[in-house]
Amino acid sequence: MPERTPSIIPTLRYDDAATAIDWLCDAFGFERHLVVPGENGTIDHAQLTCGNGMIMLGTHSEEHFGRHQKTPKAVGGIGTQSAYIIVPDADVHFERARAKGAVILEDLVDQDYGGRGYSCRDPEGHVWSFGTYDPWAEDPED
Numbered sequence: 001m002p003e004r005t006p007s008i009i010p011t012l013r014y015d016d017a018a019t020a021i022d023w024l025c026d027a028f029g030f031e032r033h034l035v036v037p038g039e040n041g042t043i044d045h046a047q048l049t050c051g052n053g054m055i056m057l058g059t060h061s062e063e064h065f066g067r068h069q070k071t072p073k074a075v076g077g078i079g080t081q082s083a084y085i086i087v088p089d090a091d092v093h094f095e096r097a098r099a100k101g102a103v104i105l106e107d108l109v110d111q112d113y114g115g116r117g118y119s120c121r122d123p124e125g126h127v128w129s130f131g132t133y134d135p136w137a138e139d140p141e142d
Helices: 017-028 064-068 090-099
Strands: 011-014 031-037 043-050 053-059 082-086 103-110 116-121 127-131
Touching: 011 017, 017 031, 017 043, 017 053, 017 090, 090 103, 090 116, 090 127
Parallel strands: 011 053, 082 127
Antiparallel strands: 031 043, 043 053, 103 116, 116 127
C-alpha cells in the first residue's frame, strides 16, 4: 500500500471509550496515537492508528459534537456507518478478533472482486470490515 496521509478519518462514540480503546488495540491491532482522558474515567478524545489510517473516538456525551452522533445501543443496536480496513493477512486478523470476542457478522471469504475479508461487531455494536482487498492497488481505468 503506498504511503499516504489519510484525508478521511472516521469518528466514533462509545459509552465506555477507555475499555473500547483497550479492546480495539488488543482485538484489531490498533495503536494509541493520542488519548486525552476526561473526568470520571471518560475519554475526551482519542486517536488510534492502523497502518497509515486513523480513527478518532471518545466517550459519548450530549455536549458539543457528541449531540450529533449516537452509539449503536442508542439507536437499537444498528450501526449507522462502518469502516473497511486493509490488513495484510485476513485469516490471522479474523482469528485474533474472534478470539477477543468480536461478533462475526460476515464470515471470512474470498471476494469476487479480489481479496479476502470478513465483517464483525465490536463489544459496543460498531460494525467493522477487514480484508486484503486494496482499492488503491487497482487502476480505476482498467
